[in-house]
Amino acid sequence: MTDPLTSRDRQDGPDLRGHRRYSGVIAPLVTPLDLSGRVPADDVARLIDSIRTEVTAxxxxxxxxxGWLLTxxxxxxMVDATVRHAGGLPVIAGVQLPxxxxxxxxxxxxxxxxVDAVAVTTPFGAGIDQDGIVGHYRHVLATGVPVLLYNEEAVSGNRIEADTLARICRxxxxxxIKESSGEAEFTRQLVASNLGVPVFEGWENLLSQVPGVHGFIGPLANLEPALCKALWQRPGPELQAQVDAACEKYGILCxxxxxxxKRELVARGVIGTDATAGGSGAAAVPVP
Known part of the structure; x- marks a missing residue:
């Protein structure tokens, strides 16, 4: 039986700004695709059902x-299928466009x-300065849709500096914030700054190094959400070693x-193929 939510991952009311308060493990779902490149809604439903008891969104x-490769x-x-099969879980759609x-x-x-909210990167291209990043989020927030900031560099080519994050959070x-800088000290700085919004660690291998984060958002939550939740709730070397072993087993840091x-989800019978938006992967396995 699944343990009830603790006070750290319960969503029992709005924050001071009137928005839903998020914490705990949020699952950044893989996108199931069939061999023709379509999103099978049944696969999405099975994926959500396989993790729903351990995640908060x-x-x-x-x-x-x-997200940056999808048509x-x-x-x-994918977003439509997630909303339809969420079963009461909030849906935060990722938006990664140039x-x-x-x-x-x-x-x-x-x-x-x-959707309940969106997660948004900076514009793409390393030529965007910090004022340009603030202006980008001003336009994004003008839509009226709640926004989770995604601080990453691999796709956008930009990193949001701490002072800039503080400006945007106001x-x-x-x-x-989905904090995926990959630097534990930077994440700890954000948590200590009391920005007024929750900070989520985005790297499995750093989770025990950032006590005080409000939750975790990372790909291992597609496979081992209970383990991710345990490490977030009780950060320490033993659980971190288990998470690191899982990351090694499943290739999470590749x-x-x-x-x-996707290949592991195919092996578990959760989704039907490991096809990707980039065209790699082709293992078709029947699922019930």
């Missing part, structure tokens, strides 16, 4: 969901599909981690 179409049709179908205009248009589509509509997660 669902996050389709972010990096683990190949608009794939993105729409420029502010495209991001705003995609957020409006996400709102039409019924804007109405920000609901949290560049093609989403493909490797």
């Amino acid at each position: 669902l996050m389709p179409t972010l990096s683990s969901g190949e 608009e049709r794939q993105w729409r179908d 420029d502010t205009k495209a991001v705003v248009a995609r957020i409006r589509l996400a709102s039409e599909l019924g 804007l109405p509509g920000v609901i949290g 560049d093609d981690w989403y493909l490797r997660v």
Whole structure:
């Protein structure tokens, strides 16, 4: 039997800004695809059902969901299937597109599909300065859809500095930060700064080094959400070693981690193929 939610991962009311309060393990879902490139809604439903008791929200179409590679049709179908099969779990749709205009248009589509919030990167390209990043999020927040900031560099080519994050977090509509800088000291600095929004660690291998984070958002939650939850609740070397072993087993820290997660989900009978938006993977396995 699953343990009831603790006070650290319960969502029992809005934050001081009137938004839903998020904490705990949020699952950045992989995007199931069939061999023709379509999103099978039944696979999405099985994936959600396999983790729902251990997570507090669902996050389709972010990096683990190949958000920057999906066609608009794939993105729409994945978000729609997640909303339809969420069963009461909040849905935070990932938006990873090159420029502010495209991001705003995609957020409006996400709102039409019924999401609770969106997770948004900076614009793509290393030439974006910190003031430009603030301006980007001002436009994004003007949509009225709650936004979780995604601080990463691998896809966008940008990293949001601590002072810039503080500026953005003062804007109405920000609901949290997915902190994927890969630097535990930077994450600890954000937590200590009391930004007024929850900070989520985005790297499994750093989770025990950032006590005080409000939750975890990472690809291992597609496979071992209970283990991720345990380490977040009780950070320490023993559980961290278990998480590190799971990351090694499933290839979580490899560049093609989403493909490797899909292969494990195929082996478990959760999804039907390991096909990816980039075209790699082709193992078709019947699922019940």
